[in-house]
Structure formats: structure tokens, C-alpha cells
Amino acid sequence: xxxxxxxxxxxxxxxxxxxxxxxxxxxxxxxxxxxxxxxxxxxxxxxxxxxxxxxxxxxxxxxxxxxxxxxxxxxxxxxxxxxxxxxxxxxxxxxxxxxxxxxxxxxxxxxxxxxxxxxxxxxxxxxxxxxxxxxxxxxxxxxxxxxxxxxxxxxxxxxxxxxxxxxxxxxxxxxxxxxxxxxxxxxxxxxxxxxxxxxxxxxxxxxxxxxxxxxxxxxxxxxxxxxxxxxxxxxxxxxxxxxxxxxxxxxxxxxxxxxxxxxxxxxxxxxxxxxxx
Numbered sequence: 001x002x003x004x005x006x007x008x009x010x011x012x013x014x015x016x017x018x019x020x021x022x023x024x025x026x027x028x029x030x031x032x033x034x035x036x037x038x039x040x041x042x043x044x045x046x047x048x049x050x051x052x053x054x055x056x057x058x059x060x061x062x063x064x065x066x067x068x069x070x071x072x073x074x075x076x077x078x079x080x081x082x083x084x085x086x087x088x089x090x091x092x093x094x095x096x097x098x099x100x101x102x103x104x105x106x107x108x109x110x111x112x113x114x115x116x117x118x119x120x121x122x123x124x125x126x127x128x129x130x131x132x133x134x135x136x137x138x139x140x141x142x143x144x145x146x147x148x149x150x151x152x153x154x155x156x157x158x159x160x161x162x163x164x165x166x167x168x169x170x171x172x173x174x175x176x177x178x179x180x181x182x183x184x185x186x187x188x189x190x191x192x193x194x195x196x197x198x199x200x201x202x203x204x205x206x207x208x209x210x211x212x213x214x215x216x217x218x219x220x221x222x223x224x225x226x227x228x229x230x231x232x233x234x235x236x237x238x239x240x241x242x243x244x245x246x247x248x249x250x251x252x253x254x255x256x257x258x259x260x261x262x263x264x265x266x267x268x269x270x271x272x273x274x275x276x277x
Contacts, residue, residue, distance in 0.1 A: 159178040
């Protein structure tokens with residue numbers, strides 16, 4: 001490593017550690033708001049109150065595009081339990097505008113499923129996938145930064161509402177900068193690694209991915225969610241998904257622990273352990 005590069009690398013690491021510390025402080029400061037979300041007013045600082053636990057309903061987590069019901073030949077012992085439900089596309093225009101070479105990679109991803117799917121390995125889900133997985137997530141909103149906490153793999157992210165910066169390092173969940181456009185929460189997410197997928201159908205992205213999310217509270221129990229996907233390395237043009245999110249209204253609604261690493265060990269390391277026996 002050359003001498004001129006080292007100070008930049010050290011500064012990059014220092015910025016990352018500072019970001020982690022700031023995120024931890026934000027989580028600590030906002031966590032107390034979650035328990036009293038039901039008692040909060042309709043507005044916070046003049047903006048819609050989105051505090052609560054939310055979940056998508058549908059089959060977008062299987063495939064963002066139109067897909068028919070089908071079985072999984074690798075899991076024939078489970079019969080209909082392992083079948084894929086049919087679903088309608090949540091992609092504006094119906095299909096994802098892949099470049100030809102990127103579409104070929106998507107097909108390779110599908111052939112290797114489930115072992116090739118980051119979800120099966122309990123990796124962080126990324127954005128927007130974390131939003132419509134079959135697990136709830138919580139929004140903790142105060143007067144400043146906004147915290148998103150996801151049940152899957154205990155993932156979380158802080159949306160920086162005032163101090164907007166670039167990501168100090170690429171990561172699974174990216175770096176989120178937010179602002180309000182009227183009553184719509186807009187979050188610009190970048191700084192992704194290329195490890196996450198968008199669904200179980202192998203739809204994927206590169207490190208050039210930028211996601212612009214829009215959360216619009218339509219009524220107290222319904223958010224309209226949109227995400228514009230921009231990745232010129234993978235797609236011929238930006239594309240958008242749109243779907244509703246529903247508040248969990250049970251009196252005891254809460255996020256439950258789902259630390260899935262232990263369930264992935266055989267998938268990840270089973271071949272290694274068998275060779276040593």
C-alpha cells in the first residue's frame with residue numbers, strides 16, 4: 001500500500017467507526033419511543049407519525065415479477081408446504097429491465113437456489129428486500145433521525161434526517177439519508193455491497209445500486225411504499241416497485257427475536273464437517 005493511500009484509508013475507517021457510534025447513539029435515543037408509539041399524536045414535528053410495526057402482505061419476497069405457482073423439486077418431501085405461491089408483479093411496467101449479460105447472471109442465481117440466496121445464509125437482507133420479506137419491521141420516529149428495525153437477522157438501519165453524508169464503506173444495508181417531501185418520507189440509500197438479492201428468484205444488483213424509497217401514510221394503518229432502483233451496471237434504465245405496508249394492530253404486537261445464523265450453519269459449512277469425519 002502506498003504512503004498517500006494510508007491516511008485516506010485510516011480516515012475512512014475512523015469515519016466508519018464514528019458512524020457506528022452515531023448509529024448506536026441514535027438507536028439508544030430512539031428506542032424508548034417504540035413502546036409508547038400507540039399513544040403518540042398523529043403528527044411529529046408537523047410530519048405524519050409512522051411509529052409502529054409494519055409488514056408487507058403478498059408474494060413479492062418470492063419474486064418481484066409476475067410468477068405462477070410452482071413446486072420446489074429439491075423439497076418434494078414437503079409437498080405443497082414447499083410450493084411457491086403465484087403472485088402479481090410489483091414492478092412498474094411488469095418486468096425488470098435487465099441488461100442482457102445481467103439477465104444471464106440472474107438465471108444462474110436461480111439455478112443455484114436456495115444455496116445461492118443470501119437469505120438462506122442469514123445475511124443482511126439489504127434494501128428494499130428487508131421491507132417486503134415475510135417478517136415484520138418497526139419504524140421508530142422522533143424529532144430527528146429515524147430508526148428501522150427488522151425482525152429478520154436482527155437487521156437495522158438509521159435514517160439520517162439532518163446530517164447527510166456519503167457511506168464510509170459499502171455494506172449490506174447501505175447508508176440512508178432521509179428528508180420529507182410534504183407528508184412523504186423520502187430515503188436515499190447508497191453504499192451497498194453486491195451481496196444482497198431483491199427476492200428468492202435471483203434478482204440482484206451491483207455495488208452501483210442506489211435506491212430511493214418513498215413512504216406515504218395513507219391512513220393510520222396503511223403505508224404506500226415505493227422504491228426506485230437505479231443501477232446502470234445491471235439495468236438498462238431505473239425501475240420502480242410499489243406495494244402497501246400494513247400496521248400490525250394486535251394489542252401485544254412486537255418484534256420477536258429471529259437470529260437465524262445457527263439455522264444456516266449446515267448449509268454453509270455442512271460439506272466441510274462431512275469431510276472431516
